[in-house]
Amino acid sequence: MAQTIRKAVFPAAGLGTRFLPATKASPKEMLPLVDKPLIQYSIEEAVSAGCDSILIITGRDKSAIENHFDISFELEQLLKEKGKNDLFEQVRAISDIAKISYTRQKQALGLGHAIYQAKDFAGGDPFAALLADDIVDAEKPALTQMIDVFERYDAPVIATMQVEGEAISRFGVIDADEVEPGVFKIKDMIEKPAFEDAPSDLAIIGRYIFTPDIFDAIERTAPGAGGEIQITDAMRLLLKERPFYAVKLDGVRHDAGDKLGFLIATVQYALKRDDLGDAFRAYLRSLEL
Ligand code: G1P
Secondary structure, X not given: OOOOOOEEEXXXXXXXXXXXXXXXXXXXXXXXXXXXXXXXXXXXXXXXXXXXXXXXXXXXXXXXXXXXXXXXXXXXXXXXXXXXXXXXHHHHHHHOOOEEEEEEOOOOOOHHHHHHOOHHHHOOOOEEEXXXXXXXXXXOOHHHHHHHHHHHHOOOEEEEEEOXXXXXXXXXXXXXXXXXXXXXXXXXXXXXXXXXXXXXXXXXXXXXXXXXXXXXXXXXXXXXXXXXXXXXXXXHHHHOOOOOEEEEOOOEEEEOOOHHHHHHHHHHHHHHOOOOHHHHHHHHHXXXX
């Protein structure tokens, strides 16, 4: 059986241009869905899938992420003094979530280049990479669904979902054969094709399980779409040398890095909350739309 996945990488150096002006001085990964920053959702997903070692690839102006996962001494002290034990436990649990380290991507040269910064961290082990913008609301965590396939096929796995119409050209797209329900063996992939050139309606979602040979493939990858070193292009090179699989996620994916996607995700997550759902639902019903 394949080695289990204990390491997870979170590229978080992007400039968040799709969400300006909110992201002018604050990391987009810290935008809150209801009351929790986006990156905390995906780190919790990785931890629940068995990862205990985390690397966040940061950049300039991203120190709020490090502070969020650190101990906040003054806040904890204050909450204890005021007897707010639930909040204290909640805040403390965030800093205990996993072993987190940080490295900086000094130049925004693309997702492939960001993931390359994890070479030392991976140190010869397979690892997961998660994009915090992609929030997957699923009963069985998206990464767990993927690790099941990784362990059975002993090969890298990416997440996919069907995207109708022209919107497909905003994604990496795969050409693949379904080998069992919801599991695909990839034949080819292309980053952000024109609608007419998309080989299928299967889009790549921001969840990946890589084997260490991805780093050598990234080294051999020339800049692609947008002049950036694309992870899709690196995977495409590697695909010539080894099998690659995709899992159609069972769940709902939200693009929380996009303004409309973020609003939709906020409504969905708020409606699910025990403490807010009923009141929020009543408010939405009262709107004359
Ligand atoms: C990245 C990947 C793309 C993938 C997408 C999923 O693109 O390059 O292949 O489909 O994430 O969210 P980005 O959205 O960062 O431009």
